[in-house]
Amino acid sequence: MSIEQNLKNITATISEEITLVAVSKTKPVSDLEEAYKAGQRIFGENKIQEMVEKWVAMPKDIQWHMIGHVQRNKVKYMAEFVSLVHGVDSFRLLKEIDKQAKKHDRIINCLLQMHIAEEATKFGLNETELHDIINSEEFATLENIKIIGLMGMSTFTEDQLQIRREFKQLKSIYTAIQENIEGLNVLSMGMSGDYQIAIEEGSNMVRIGSSIFGARNRH
Numbered sequence: 001m002s003i004e005q006n007l008k009n010i011t012a013t014i015s016e017e018i019t020l021v022a023v024s025k026t027k028p029v030s031d032l033e034e035a036y037k038a039g040q041r042i043f044g045e046n047k048i049q050e051m052v053e054k055w056v057a058m059p060k061d062i063q064w065h066m067i068g069h070v071q072r073n074k075v076k077y078m079a080e081f082v083s084l085v086h087g088v089d090s091f092r093l094l095k096e097i098d099k100q101a102k103k104h105d106r107i108i109n110c111l112l113q114m115h116i117a118e119e120a121t122k123f124g125l126n127e128t129e130l131h132d133i134i135n136s137e138e139f140a141t142l143e144n145i146k147i148i149g150l151m152g153m154s155t156f157t158e159d160q161l162q163i164r165r166e167f168k169q170l171k172s173i174y175t176a177i178q179e180n181i182e183g184l185n186v187l188s189m190g191m192s193g194d195y196q197i198a199i200e201e202g203s204n205m206v207r208i209g210s211s212i213f214g215a216r217n218r219h
């Protein structure tokens, strides 16, 4: 099926209040152009270098989301244009984003990534680390970042109940810290294989790659 048709099928099954991030990592610019022509304006990439190249090549009304793990020394390359950083998982990274955003006189929106999966390999904060960040005195002094929500990935498993349980857990953390952080309104959870469950559990931003662009050859 075509990229356009895939996008249509997905948008037909999700409500308008849910933001669809088209995850275009590893895909050629021609694929992104096809999605763009079909009306898609939000793209997610997981490597900064690749996102920069696509940003240069593509129209400027696109919102670029960095969904992958971010190395601090590369933040400077995306600070000029990135629209949302999903994978903030340390205070040091947050400080670097703030510093680089300041150079461009911008405020960069960020999501704190929570570790909800069973696998030890997935990045993210636990609840203690989350609270340490948002309650720290220094956090309040960062003027060029804004935390607008949380992101999380479920365990890679066939066990739907486990996936649901993990999303439920993230939603409850999200609801609890809405009282601490003003303007928190993004809950980024759900990918091709589990976005329906994620939406049922309260997601309002889904990151979908293979169901739009087809399977990837590399990660």
Ligand SMILES: *Cc1c(COP(=O)(O)O)cnc(C)c1O
Pocket (backbone or CB within 6 Å): 023, 025, 046, 067, 068, 153, 190, 191, 192, 193, 207, 208, 209, 210, 211
């Ligand atoms: C690759 C990726 C996705 C999209 O995965 P699909 O299964 O292809 O939809 C979503 N979120 C993150 C963080 C990713 O790295």
